[in-house]
Structure formats: structure tokens, C-alpha cells
Amino acid sequence: MTGRTNVPQSPPPQSPPPRSPSPRSRRPHGRSAELAALATLLDLPGADPPVLVLTGDPGLGRTALMAWAADSFTAGPVLRVRASPAESALPLSGAHALRCAADGLPEGRTVGSPDAGTTPEWLLRSLIAAAAGAPLLVCVDDAHLWDAPSRAALGFAARRLPAAGPVRLLLTVAGQHAAHADFAALPVLTLGPLPSSAMDALLDGTACGPVDPAVRAELLDEAQGNPALLRALVAGLSPAELSGEHRLPWPLADAEALRTVAGAHLTGYSAAVGELLLLVAAAHEHDPEGVGADADLVRGAAARLDPARTALGSDRLPDVLVLSDGRFRFTSPLIRRAVHVCAPPDRRRAAHRALASVLESEGYGLVALLHRAWSIAGHAPPLADQLSAAAADPRVAASRAQRSAAYARAAELTADGRERAEHLTSAAGQALLAGRAQLARRLVGRVRDSALPAVVRGRSAWVRGILTLRDGPAADAGEALLLAHSLLAADDPGHALLAGLAAAEAAWATGDSVACLRALNAADRTAVTTVRPVTAVSARRLGHGRAVAARPTAVAAAARASLARPVARVGVPPSADPAADPGGLPRDYLHGMRAMLERDFGGAIPRLRRVVEHAWEEDGPERLLWSGAAALLLGDVPAACRIGARTLAAARSRGPEASVPRALELLAYAELRTGQHARARTHAEDGLRTAYRYGQSNVAAHHHAVLALAASIADESTLVAHHADAALATARRHGLLQAATLAEWASGRADLGRGRPFEAAARLAPLVRPGPDGGHFAVRMLVMPCYVEAAVLAGQREDAHAVVEEFALWAHFGADVQAPAQLARCRALVADADRADALYEDALSLHAQAGGDFEQARTQLLYGKWLRRRRRLREAGGCLRAALVAFERCGARIWADQACAELRANGTAPAAARAGALEGLTPQQLRIARCVAEGATNREVALRLAVSTRTVDYHLRKVFAVLGVRSRVELSRMVEQTDRNGTCPA
Incomplete structure (x- = not known):
């Protein structure tokens, strides 16, 4: 064992001078919580408890954190000891190593020498004596490697160190040893994988030179949050490989990289135990993410x-293995990988051969074939044929990950280039369905033969297109999918149809309505010979460019498809084969959507209704996604909610796993449209987690946008900004106009809810603008009611009036049950005083028929404001109280605050709301004070409260006099302080 002592060279015994942090100390990436826990331990005096055990898988940074703690401890000396496996069998070797490390302590402060008769209390007494009343930090790295007597003494001392004493003890222990009896009852901090942002920063600091984005994604996916593994992977790559000039090696994490990280945990075992570990690791290979080996x-x-049988017959399992519920499991997945990959090839093949024999005798078809294939070196075409046939057979019980592994192994066993490409493409398709996007990219990236048949190149292009559609520039995905369509059209028309539909989805995501129709027409060419081309007239009908202003009816028709995202969720790799009936459901969906975009409602509605009706007979998630999108196209939002729930259940019960994030997206958006913001938020949060887990950043952007919209009705400005920024970051990078429009809408609606109409109008105005410079063509109609309200409150009535007339066309189609009531409300906002009253009443009547607390409450709030300004205080109070109750019921806190403020101005607020430092102000003065505190100018306050600027000046002078303040800054501070004390905001 070795020791290192960080101590001052000549301090007096009782008062060592503080040490400066070592210039070599480097703050570990992504470990804020762990560093905070260490800071608590190092904070003298009185850290309770005075001991901490750091544990975790190999490579996660236990030693680095200990080094940071040692370098950061400036209150006194540090004793550092790193255990060595070579000395773990020597009695009291750990205690002797600590004694040697203490030689550098000031004179009179030392750790005594133990002997064979030493009792466990010896170390506790020695540490307290060595501290001599002054701070002392003791760090033991890999304490589990100490000999048994030394570990017992260390554990005894750790459990009995006084909290108020000067000694602090920091230990690191391998994950499998954290529950050892010697470390029982000690506080443990378990290190988890680093977050992606920290790994990204670590990669930038590790690589010498630029790293290609695709290479970066593969490295981070392979490292799985393990910093040591990431460093080992980077060290094994050349600059040309890092920059993307040369192809990455396969596999990326080879034996050398894994041995670098976990090699220390593979030593010290007998040959028999090593054979058992290899056998268990090999038994995991057909289900590496499962619960263990049977x-x-x-x-x-x-x-x-024989060696493995001997090891199994012993009384105790190796410390890296556990047996529970009839399954063997490694304590660390990284150790399992290292055991399998670092084993000699002949031993590894022997383990798979033994497993294959057992599985074949018990009738496990595909899994047995997999292990048999792993037991063979070189090419074996007959076995490759068996593997691919079993992987393609739906009657064979196997997961998609296992089918992907079978296809991939079949490719390795095949010498023929065409067959190899076919197997790799099928493997990539199954990996994509299993939610393993990075593996799918690696597999399809190995298909690079331009001489391959068109159908093989078409399916490879399809997989690449779907991968890019889920995580990449949508326009690039569209081109790849159109290429796949053209290559597949002659030999595989069913999948060519699906490729065309997926290309339409990509165009829809970018907001290019003309390209969307072009892709639909291309998809239709696989079965019909006469196709209407996308002419200039068709483009104008779609509302593209400035033609929208001339033909607003066409815009409203296009906007009828208000759920832009799931409209064309059809990109399924070839192995799923959802196009078994190319003349049925997919064809109805294609024709229905195209007819809807072209204003042919007589042709669109019957077809889309048939697609919706199919939902109650289907259990395939991809087909159910079509049905849910069709329901939203028809404006049947309640049906879309039911179909979304059914899609989610199907995706979770039968897969594919990659469909879960999109099923949650459909469900969350449908619930958002029905006003169920809390439920939409729950499903979007779940969808966000699964989207990132399965490498679908574009889907994650839409979940971020839904979460921003759900948070925009509550007093959660930070959350709105977080999700909106996250959605926009991906949307701008990948050209997702729909996600960007939804995110900007959320920010604008939050501004409007907080009573900031100028900011809201400025943010929402571009979203309702027609043409390529505006918002997404199918979302802009949904934004219009918010913009009209913001524009009117900001004094931009003429701009609002023009938008109302276009919104009227949308409302008349009936695709949105809330639109008629919203239209009446918008018309009331821009109407003259003699017409507004009746229009507000019409809006409330229509809301009563359509349902939806939030939209109805918004109308009641605006009507209450209008009534109050006309001194119809009793009627205003009724509307405002109803709005307040509805806002509170649906969790719209910032809108409830507005209703509360209006009630106070109306003189009908509860007495409790008047408490605080501002209680001396009248309701109108209080409203003006709060507006000024938010930073509004007198003119902006006048527009917001519908009074003159002179009135604002008059009341503001009164406010200053009553409160005794002399500036707007002092007023803002007083309002902020009052709100912090719990008053009802106005």
C-alpha cells in the first residue's frame, strides 16, 4: 500500500497554518450535489456525521472526488492512503500504511504502530491523538481492499468519531462492497452516471482537436455517463476518427478501453471463478439490459x-455477483461488459457453446441460435440464414433488441456483400424500433455499397431518414425518405408508401405545406398512375407565401390539421411492416390528409372518419397514431384523447418501445387542446424522459413545447422559459417550425397572463403572420385569440381587427370546439361599445356548450373588466368571481391573480387581500402601483387599465405621498416586499 500526506512542513503542533488549495485540484464535471456533500463534511467545526463513504461503479470518479476534497481542505493536514490489492492479504497492512502516511505530521502528532494483538479501538484512539485537537482529514481510497483487521478497525473508528471532534474521515469503496459489515451504518454517497451536459464538457476537455457531431453522439452513447470510459474511448481514437474523416472502429468500447476502466476489478480471482464470471456475462449477452442471467x-x-461447476459449488459467490429471484446479476454492468469482452476468444466461445447446448435442448430458438453463432469464428452462411429467418419470423418469441442482435451477427457470418447489407439494414431497423437509436446509426452506417440493389439501398435510406426525423434536421430527413420512396417504389410499394408518408411528416414539421403535399402525391404514385401535380394553384390553396392573404379560406383549411406533429407519424423501419394492406388504412390516411390540405372536405372527411374508426379495432401503435392524428384533423379532440391513451397502452404492452414518446406526445397535445393542462403536463414530462432515453431529440422538443404551454397558465415563468428555450434550441437547429411556434406561443401567453400585453403582442405577432416568415401554417390559427387579446390591450386595435377576420374562417370549419366562442370574444374585444356586450354574452353561451374552464374563464375575465370600466360593478363582480373560481380550478394562477386584482379594483375583494404595506391605497392606486413596479411606463399603464395618462399621473403622485416613497425604484421594492409577506397580488 502507498500513502501520501498533504501537510504543512513546519507548523506548531496546536495551530497548523491553513493550506492553500492545490493548483492541480480540478472541480469534477457534473458533480454539484456530491461536492456539496463533501463541503458539508469538510466544514469545520461540527460536521455531523464526521465520516462519508463514496461508492459507485468503476470509472465514475470516486478517486477524483477524494482528490478534490483533499486539495480543498485548508483547515489542517490531510492523510491520504490508497489501498493496493497486492497487500490485501497481509495482516494489518492497511493500518501500517496509515501509520507510514502519518510520518509527515508535525512533531508529536502521529499514528501508533499496531500489532497482532491490537483491538479495533486502537485506530480510533490513534486518530484522535494524532489530531491533537486540531483539524485533520483522513482519506482512504479503495478501503475495501484493506485487510480484514484493518477494515474492522477503520469501520469501528468511523462509527465512533465524535461529530464535534477535529477528525474527518473520507472513504471510497467499490459499489459491491458498500454493504460490507465493516462499513455498515456509515453514511454513503453513491455516485451515478454523469449527466449528458457534463459528459459533453468532459469530451471537449479530453479530445485534442475537433469532434464531429455524429462521433460525439456515439462516444457519449457508448460511455453511458462514465467519465473514465469516455477518456479511454477518446484515447483509443485518432484525430481523423474523432473529426469524422475516418470511420469509427467496431466495437467502439474494445477490450483495451474496458480493461483500462474496470481491469482492476477483474484480477485476484481463481481460474474457476473467472470461468463462472465469464459464463454469467455470456448468459447476459442475449438480453444485456434485462434483469440478469437465468x-x-x-x-x-x-x-x-468443469471450472465453472467447481466455482458454483463453493459456499460463496464472487463479490461482483449476486443471486436473487433465480437470476445471477453483476453488481456493475461495466464489469460485466469487461468480463465478456476482455476474456480470451476461445474461452468466450466455449461459454457461448455451453449456453447454446442448454438452450437448444430446451427449445429456445432465436436465443439458442444467437449463442451458437457467438460460439463460431469466421463465416458460416448456413447459420446466418437460420439467424435471419428466425429474426424475421413473427412467431418466434424474441425482443426487438434480440432480433437486431441476430441480424447483426448474421451480417458478420455472411461473406456476400448484398446479404450482409440486408442483414445490417434489418438489424438497424429493429434497433430503431427497440429505441436504441445510436446502435441503429452505427449499424446502418456500415452499409455503404453503391452497387447494392435499389431495394436494399432504399431500406437503408429509409432507416437513415427515420433516424434523422427523430433526431436531426427535418428537411434532411424528408430528402432521405423521398429517396427511399423512389428506390422502393418498384419492388416494395407498401414500404414506399410509408416512406412517402414519413417524408410528409418531415415537411409538416418544417412548416413547408407545399413540400408536404408533394410528398403525399409521391407516396400515392406507388399505386395510382394519375396524380395531380403540385401546381401554382395548389400552392396558393395551401396558403404558402403571400397567397395566404388573398386566399384565407385555404389557410384555414390547412390549419384545420391543428395537431401538426402527429399528423404523419408513419416512419417505421421495414421490419415492422405496418403496410401489409397498402390499399387500406394507410391509403385512407394519405388520401384524407391530402384532400384536407387541398380543401376537398367532401373527400377528406369520410376517409379520415374511417381512419378514426379503425382505432377501436387496432392494437398497433403506428396505426393508432394515424387514427389519433385523423381525429385531430377532424376536430374530434375527445376522441383523440381516447386514442392517445389507447396508443400509449399498446406501445407499452406490445411495443415498439420507440413509439412510446410519440404516443405520449399525441396524448399530451390532445389533452392540452381540451384544457386538461395538469394531465397534459404529466404525460409530457413522461414523454420528455422517454424521448431522451430513446435518442429522439425532435420529439423531446415537442414535449418541451407542450410543457411550456402547460406552465404558461400558472405562475411559473422560470419553467416556461426553461421549456421554451429547450424547445427552441432544438427547433432552430433542426428546422422544426411547428415546435418553435408552440414554444413562442407559450412565452407569449405567459406574458399575457402576467399582464404584459406589449411584450405578448410583440412576441405573438410574427406567429400569426402568413407566409414563410410567419408561424407554422397549422398552428397560427390557435395563436390568434391570444394575439388579438394582447394587441387590443396594447392599443393595437387595427392589427387585431385584421386577424379576427381571418380567424373567423377557421372557426366556421368546426375543427376546434373552442373556436366559435373564441371568435365571439375576439369580436367583442375589437367591437364598439354598443356591440361588445352582446358579443361577450354570445361568447359565454358558446363556451357553455363547448366546455373548457380555462377559455371560458378568460372570456369572463375580459367581460368583467369591460363591465367594470362601464361602472356596472355588480355584473362585473359576478363575472370576475366566476373567472377566479375557474382559474383556480384549472391551476391557472397568474390568470387567477388578474381576476383577484380586478375584484380588488371593483371593490369586492375579500378583506384579507387588503393586508400589508399597501393597504392605505385605493384599489385603482394599488393597480397602478403594481404596474409601475413591473416596469411599465405611465402610457403603458394607461393602456393596460383603459384610463388616460393624466389619470395615471394623478394617482401615481397620490401613491408616492401615501407610501412616503420618492422614486419608482423605492415603490418597486415596497411592492416586492409586500408580496413576499403573503398578500394577494393585484
């Missing part, structure tokens, strides 16, 4: 391997 399978295979 114990009966391992025992059966061990019976064919």
Missing part, C-alpha cells in the same frame, strides 16, 4: 464446463 441456464451450462 440461474438454471447458468447451472446447466456450468455442468458442461
Whole structure:
């Protein structure tokens, strides 16, 4: 064992001078919580408890954190000891190493020498004596490697160190040893994988030179949050490989990289134990992300391997293995990978051969074939044919990940270039369905033969297109999918149809309505010979460019498809084969959507209704996504909610796993449209997690946008900004105009809710603008009611009036049950006083028929404001109280605050709302004071409260006099302080 002492060279015994932090100390990436826990331990005096155990998988940075703690401890000396496996069998070697490390302590402060008769209390007494009343930090790295007597003494001392004493003890222990009896009852901090942002920063600091974005994604996916593994991977790559000039090696994490990170945990075992570990690791290979290796399978295979049988017969399992619920499991997935990859090839093949024999005897078809294939070196075309046939057979019980592994292994066993490409493409398709996007990219990236048949190149292009559609520039995805369509049209018309529909989805995401129709027409060419081309007239009908202003009816027709995202969710890799009936459901969906975009409602509605009706007979998530999109196209939002829930259930029960984030997106958006903001938020949060897990950043952007919209009705400005910024970051990078429009809408609606109409109008105006410079063509209609309200409150009535007339066309189609009531409300906002009253009443009547607390409450709030300004205080109070109750019921806190403020101005607020430092102000003065505190000018306050600027000046002088303040800054501070004390904001 070795020791290192960080101590001052000549301090007096009782008062060592503080040490400066080492210039070599470097703050570990992404460990804020862990560093805070260490800071608490190092904070003298009185850290409770005075000991901490750092544990975790190999490579996660236990030693780095200990080094940071040692370098950061400036209150006194530090004793550092790193254990060595070579000395773990020597009695009291750990205690002797600590004694040697203490030689550098000031005179009179030392750790005594233990002997064979030493009791565990010896170390506790020695540490307290060595501290001599002054601060002392003791760090033991890999304490589990100490000999048994030394570990017992260390654990005894750690459990009995006084909290108020001067000694602090920091230990690191491998994950499998954290529950050891010697460390029982000690506080443990378990290190998890680093977050992606920290790994990204670590990669930038590790690589010498530029890193290609695709290479970066593969490295981060392979490292799985392990910093040491990431460093090992980077060290094994050349600058040309890092920059993307040369193809990355396969596999990326080879034996050398894994041995660098976990090699220390593979030593010290007997040959028999090593054979058992390899057998268990090999048994994991057909289900690497499962719950473990079946114990009966391992025992059966061990019976064919004498060393493994001997190890199983011993009384105790190796410390890296646990047995629970009939399954063997490694304590660390990284150690399992290292055991399998670092083993000699002949031993590895023997383990798979033994497993294959057991599985074949028990009738496990594909899994048995996989292990048999892993037991063979070189090419074996007959076995490759068996593997691919079993992987393609839906009657064979196997997961998509197992089918992907079978296709990939078949490719390795095949010498023929065409067959190899076909197997790799199928493997990539199955990996994509299993939600393993990075693996799918690696597999399809190995298909690079331009001489391949068109159908093989078409399916490869399809997989690449779908991968890019989920995580990449949508326009690039559209081109790849159109290429796939053209290559597949002759030999595989069913999948060519799906490729065309997926290209339409990509165009829809970018907001290019003309390209969307072009892709639909291309998809239709696979079965019909006469196709209407996208002419200039068709483009004008779609509302593209300035033609929208001339033909607003066409815009409203296009906007009828208000759920832009799931409208064309059809990109499924070839292996899923959802196009078994190319003349049925997919065809109805294609024709229905195209007819809707072209204003042919007589042709669109019957077809889309058939697609919706199919939902109650289907259990495939992809087909259900079409049905849900059709329901939204028809304006049947309640049906879309039910279909979304059914799609989610189907995706979770039968897969594919990659469909779960999109099913949650459909459900969350449908719930948002019905005003169920809390439920939409729950499903979008779940969808966000799964989208990132499966490498679908474009889907994640839409979940961020939904979460921003859900948060925009509550007093959660930070959350709105976070989700909106996250959605916009991906949307701008990948050209997702729809996600960008939804995110900007959320920010504008939050501004409007907080009573900031000028900011809201400025943010929403571009979203309702027609043409390519405006918002998404199918979302802009949904934004219009918010913009009209903001524009009127900001004094931009003429701009609002023009938008109302276009919104009227949308409302008349009936695709949105809230639109008629919203239209009446918008007309009331821009109407003369003699007409507004009746229009508000009409709006409330229509809301009563359509339902939806939030939109109805917004109308009641605006009507209450209008009534109050006309001194109809009793009627205003009724509307405002109803609005307040509805806002509170649906969780719209910032809108409830507005209703509360209006009630106070109306003189009908509860007495409790008047408490605080501002209680001496009249309701109107209080409203003006709060507006000024938010930074509004007198003119902006006048427009917001519908009074003259002179009135604002008069009341503001009164406010200053009553409160005794002399500036707007002092007023803002007083309002902020009053609100912090719990008053009802106005």
C-alpha cells in the first residue's frame, strides 16, 4: 500500500497554518450535489456525521472526488492512503500504511504502530491523538481492499468519531462492497452516471482537436455517463476518427478501453471463478439490459464446463455477483461488459457453446441460435440464414433488441456483400424500433455499397431518414425518405408508401405545406398512375407565401390539421411492416390528409372518419397514431384523447418501445387542446424522459413545447422559459417550425397572463403572420385569440381587427370546439361599445356548450373588466368571481391573480387581500402601483387599465405621498416586499 500526506512542513503542533488549495485540484464535471456533500463534511467545526463513504461503479470518479476534497481542505493536514490489492492479504497492512502516511505530521502528532494483538479501538484512539485537537482529514481510497483487521478497525473508528471532534474521515469503496459489515451504518454517497451536459464538457476537455457531431453522439452513447470510459474511448481514437474523416472502429468500447476502466476489478480471482464470471456475462449477452442471467441456464451450462461447476459449488459467490429471484446479476454492468469482452476468444466461445447446448435442448430458438453463432469464428452462411429467418419470423418469441442482435451477427457470418447489407439494414431497423437509436446509426452506417440493389439501398435510406426525423434536421430527413420512396417504389410499394408518408411528416414539421403535399402525391404514385401535380394553384390553396392573404379560406383549411406533429407519424423501419394492406388504412390516411390540405372536405372527411374508426379495432401503435392524428384533423379532440391513451397502452404492452414518446406526445397535445393542462403536463414530462432515453431529440422538443404551454397558465415563468428555450434550441437547429411556434406561443401567453400585453403582442405577432416568415401554417390559427387579446390591450386595435377576420374562417370549419366562442370574444374585444356586450354574452353561451374552464374563464375575465370600466360593478363582480373560481380550478394562477386584482379594483375583494404595506391605497392606486413596479411606463399603464395618462399621473403622485416613497425604484421594492409577506397580488 502507498500513502501520501498533504501537510504543512513546519507548523506548531496546536495551530497548523491553513493550506492553500492545490493548483492541480480540478472541480469534477457534473458533480454539484456530491461536492456539496463533501463541503458539508469538510466544514469545520461540527460536521455531523464526521465520516462519508463514496461508492459507485468503476470509472465514475470516486478517486477524483477524494482528490478534490483533499486539495480543498485548508483547515489542517490531510492523510491520504490508497489501498493496493497486492497487500490485501497481509495482516494489518492497511493500518501500517496509515501509520507510514502519518510520518509527515508535525512533531508529536502521529499514528501508533499496531500489532497482532491490537483491538479495533486502537485506530480510533490513534486518530484522535494524532489530531491533537486540531483539524485533520483522513482519506482512504479503495478501503475495501484493506485487510480484514484493518477494515474492522477503520469501520469501528468511523462509527465512533465524535461529530464535534477535529477528525474527518473520507472513504471510497467499490459499489459491491458498500454493504460490507465493516462499513455498515456509515453514511454513503453513491455516485451515478454523469449527466449528458457534463459528459459533453468532459469530451471537449479530453479530445485534442475537433469532434464531429455524429462521433460525439456515439462516444457519449457508448460511455453511458462514465467519465473514465469516455477518456479511454477518446484515447483509443485518432484525430481523423474523432473529426469524422475516418470511420469509427467496431466495437467502439474494445477490450483495451474496458480493461483500462474496470481491469482492476477483474484480477485476484481463481481460474474457476473467472470461468463462472465469464459464463454469467455470456448468459447476459442475449438480453444485456434485462434483469440478469437465468440461474438454471447458468447451472446447466456450468455442468458442461468443469471450472465453472467447481466455482458454483463453493459456499460463496464472487463479490461482483449476486443471486436473487433465480437470476445471477453483476453488481456493475461495466464489469460485466469487461468480463465478456476482455476474456480470451476461445474461452468466450466455449461459454457461448455451453449456453447454446442448454438452450437448444430446451427449445429456445432465436436465443439458442444467437449463442451458437457467438460460439463460431469466421463465416458460416448456413447459420446466418437460420439467424435471419428466425429474426424475421413473427412467431418466434424474441425482443426487438434480440432480433437486431441476430441480424447483426448474421451480417458478420455472411461473406456476400448484398446479404450482409440486408442483414445490417434489418438489424438497424429493429434497433430503431427497440429505441436504441445510436446502435441503429452505427449499424446502418456500415452499409455503404453503391452497387447494392435499389431495394436494399432504399431500406437503408429509409432507416437513415427515420433516424434523422427523430433526431436531426427535418428537411434532411424528408430528402432521405423521398429517396427511399423512389428506390422502393418498384419492388416494395407498401414500404414506399410509408416512406412517402414519413417524408410528409418531415415537411409538416418544417412548416413547408407545399413540400408536404408533394410528398403525399409521391407516396400515392406507388399505386395510382394519375396524380395531380403540385401546381401554382395548389400552392396558393395551401396558403404558402403571400397567397395566404388573398386566399384565407385555404389557410384555414390547412390549419384545420391543428395537431401538426402527429399528423404523419408513419416512419417505421421495414421490419415492422405496418403496410401489409397498402390499399387500406394507410391509403385512407394519405388520401384524407391530402384532400384536407387541398380543401376537398367532401373527400377528406369520410376517409379520415374511417381512419378514426379503425382505432377501436387496432392494437398497433403506428396505426393508432394515424387514427389519433385523423381525429385531430377532424376536430374530434375527445376522441383523440381516447386514442392517445389507447396508443400509449399498446406501445407499452406490445411495443415498439420507440413509439412510446410519440404516443405520449399525441396524448399530451390532445389533452392540452381540451384544457386538461395538469394531465397534459404529466404525460409530457413522461414523454420528455422517454424521448431522451430513446435518442429522439425532435420529439423531446415537442414535449418541451407542450410543457411550456402547460406552465404558461400558472405562475411559473422560470419553467416556461426553461421549456421554451429547450424547445427552441432544438427547433432552430433542426428546422422544426411547428415546435418553435408552440414554444413562442407559450412565452407569449405567459406574458399575457402576467399582464404584459406589449411584450405578448410583440412576441405573438410574427406567429400569426402568413407566409414563410410567419408561424407554422397549422398552428397560427390557435395563436390568434391570444394575439388579438394582447394587441387590443396594447392599443393595437387595427392589427387585431385584421386577424379576427381571418380567424373567423377557421372557426366556421368546426375543427376546434373552442373556436366559435373564441371568435365571439375576439369580436367583442375589437367591437364598439354598443356591440361588445352582446358579443361577450354570445361568447359565454358558446363556451357553455363547448366546455373548457380555462377559455371560458378568460372570456369572463375580459367581460368583467369591460363591465367594470362601464361602472356596472355588480355584473362585473359576478363575472370576475366566476373567472377566479375557474382559474383556480384549472391551476391557472397568474390568470387567477388578474381576476383577484380586478375584484380588488371593483371593490369586492375579500378583506384579507387588503393586508400589508399597501393597504392605505385605493384599489385603482394599488393597480397602478403594481404596474409601475413591473416596469411599465405611465402610457403603458394607461393602456393596460383603459384610463388616460393624466389619470395615471394623478394617482401615481397620490401613491408616492401615501407610501412616503420618492422614486419608482423605492415603490418597486415596497411592492416586492409586500408580496413576499403573503398578500394577494393585484
